[in-house]
Amino acid sequence: xxxxxxxxxxxxxxxxxxxxxxxxxxxxxxxxxxxxxxxxxxxxxxxxxxxxxxxxxxxxxxxxxxxxxxxxxxxxxxxxxxxxxxxxxxxxxxxxxxxxxxxxxxxxxxxxxxxxxxxxxxxxxxxxxxxxxxxxxxxxxxxxxxxxxxxxxxxxxxxxxxxxxxxxxxxxxxxxxxxxxxxxxxxxxxxxxxxxxxxxxxxxxxxxxxxxxxxxxxxxxxxxx
DNA sequence: GGCCAGGACACCA
DNA sequence: TGGTGTCATGGC
Numbered sequence: 001x002x003x004x005x006x007x008x009x010x011x012x013x014x015x016x017x018x019x020x021x022x023x024x025x026x027x028x029x030x031x032x033x034x035x036x037x038x039x040x041x042x043x044x045x046x047x048x049x050x051x052x053x054x055x056x057x058x059x060x061x062x063x064x065x066x067x068x069x070x071x072x073x074x075x076x077x078x079x080x081x082x083x084x085x086x087x088x089x090x091x092x093x094x095x096x097x098x099x100x101x102x103x104x105x106x107x108x109x110x111x112x113x114x115x116x117x118x119x120x121x122x123x124x125x126x127x128x129x130x131x132x133x134x135x136x137x138x139x140x141x142x143x144x145x146x147x148x149x150x151x152x153x154x155x156x157x158x159x160x161x162x163x164x165x166x167x168x169x170x171x172x173x174x175x176x177x178x179x180x181x182x183x184x185x186x187x188x189x190x191x192x193x194x195x196x197x198x199x200x201x202x203x204x205x206x207x208x209x210x211x212x213x214x215x216x217x218x219x220x221x222x223x224x225x
Numbered sequence: 226g227g228c229c230a231g232g233a234c235a236c237c238a
Numbered sequence: 239t240g241g242t243g244t245c246a247t248g249g250c
Contacts, residue, residue, distance in 0.1 A: 045231090048230095048231055048232090049231080049232040049233070050229095050230060050231085050232045050233080051230060051231080051232090052229085052230045052231085053230090053231070054230095055230085056231090090230085091232090091233095094233085094234090098233090132233090132234080133232090133233065133234080134233085135232060135233050135234085136232090136233095137231075137232065137233090138231095138232070138233080141231080153231080155231045155232090156230085156231065156232085157231065158231090196231085197231095199231095200231055203231090204231095
């Protein structure tokens with residue numbers, strides 16, 4: 001996929017810098033994240049599973065107001081209470097359990113989110129994947145945006161766009177797709193963050209489910225030619 | 226009222 | 239091991 005960098009540049013020209021982690025550009029350009037920032041990104045990554053970001057923002061705001069955005073608070077509160085607090089993100093019963101398992105694991109094994117995330121991604125990724133409720137996309141979102149290490153996040157939109165462009169065969173496995181991105185692009189955390197954000201931004205505008213390119217989609221096969 | 230959203234896991238043949 | 243079902247609220 002030698003065209004991937006071209007795709008990145010075209011999307012950047014089209015939409016401009018996105019400045020994710022996406023809570024209103026809060027972390028835009030910010031590289032020295034606090035412990036609290038990192039917890040918020042991890043919680044957001046879990047809450048965002050199969051859910052619109054608007055719903056996640058609402059939930060994060062609720063958790064923030066109630067001083068619940070810490071590993072200690074999440075691990076101490078009852079599952080039922082936490083579940084009610086994250087209702088608007090959907091799948092609240094499952095996500096409540098996921099958040100508590102994550103918080104308890106990090107506290108017990110590492111003490112802080114920062115220490116946990118400070119591990120090399122070769123150790124961090126399998127450790128994240130070993131936790132119930134954290135799959136490849138959630139793990140990689142946490143590694144890229146909270147740990148700020150260069151792994152490429154493959155989400156529904158990323159897959160949809162590269163399939164639209166016919167850069168990969170349909171149903172290419174996650175790890176292979178990720179490998180393609182990481183081999184074709186400079187291994188740069190900022191670039192990976194921006195490219196992923198730009199893909200989401202662009203796909204929301206013009207790409208429908210089932211890989212149908214919307215009529216106004218610039219990101220078609222002719223896009224990179 | 227149906228479709229879809231920045232997934233992940235359980236279950237079954 | 240691959241296909242299917244389940245989890246669930248909220249916007250359009």
